[in-house]
Amino acid sequence: MEKLIGKTKLTLVRGDITQAETEAIVNAANSSLMGGGGVDGAIHRAGGPKILKECKAIVARQVRCPTGEAVITTGGNLKARYVIHTVGPVWSGGDRKERELLAGAYKNSLKLAKEYNIRSISFPSISTGAYRFPIGEAAGIALSTVRDFLMEHPMDEVRFVLFSENDLKVYEDAFRKVFP
Ligand code: APR
Numbered sequence: 001m002e003k004l005i006g007k008t009k010l011t012l013v014r015g016d017i018t019q020a021e022t023e024a025i026v027n028a029a030n031s032s033l034m035g036g037g038g039v040d041g042a043i044h045r046a047g048g049p050k051i052l053k054e055c056k057a058i059v060a061r062q063v064r065c066p067t068g069e070a071v072i073t074t075g076g077n078l079k080a081r082y083v084i085h086t087v088g089p090v091w092s093g094g095d096r097k098e099r100e101l102l103a104g105a106y107k108n109s110l111k112l113a114k115e116y117n118i119r120s121i122s123f124p125s126i127s128t129g130a131y132r133f134p135i136g137e138a139a140g141i142a143l144s145t146v147r148d149f150l151m152e153h154p155m156d157e158v159r160f161v162l163f164s165e166n167d168l169k170v171y172e173d174a175f176r177k178v179f180p
Helices: 038-047 049-062 098-115 135-152 165-180
Strands: 002-005 007-013 024-029 068-072 082-087 120-123 155-161
Touching: 007 024, 007 098, 024 038, 038 049, 049 068, 049 155, 068 098, 082 098, 098 120, 098 135, 135 155, 135 165
Parallel strands: 007 155, 024 082, 024 120, 120 155
Antiparallel strands: 002 007, 068 082
16 A cells, blocks of 8 residues: 655555665664564564664663664665664553654654655554554554654655554554545
């Protein structure tokens, strides 16, 4: 599914984000930036040790990446030139500012991309795996946060790379609500 939002192409696709050919891909990391499972593990495996090396240098400077914040490293062996690592919130019922923190993770990733003049970026479905954020609500937050950012700061392409057909369908349903 794709749609032109102003000048930016917004695309929903099913696939493996480590294969994405956008200039940057976003990693759903944890605050330690030392890797993990899920998409974090896949990106480090596919991108190689250069990514972790730069994550360690970042941790040496700033200790950790707080939830909702984002940092940037090389893409290593990936097709993408950069990996933007962001930390989504762990869902704990919705009364610990999870929604705002998830929106912040998308917004801060996009702000960092703009700072680096990155024109195309791919997102996974942040926080909806190990961090158990309900995917229907997460999809609405993700798409509306991206919509609001692109109104001010157009890019060439923003892509959501969903790992399963079910996730893609949830995002397509949310897409129709956010972009009636
Ligand atoms: N490409 C695209 N999406 C993927 C891939 C992949 N290769 N692998 C997994 N996903 C999807 C999952 O199916 C899920 O929809 O990414 C989404 C996010 O799931 P997680 O990777 O579990 O991320 P999250 O829920 O944000 O939890 C982050 O998990 O891996 C650890 O170190 C990470 O502690 C952090 C936590």
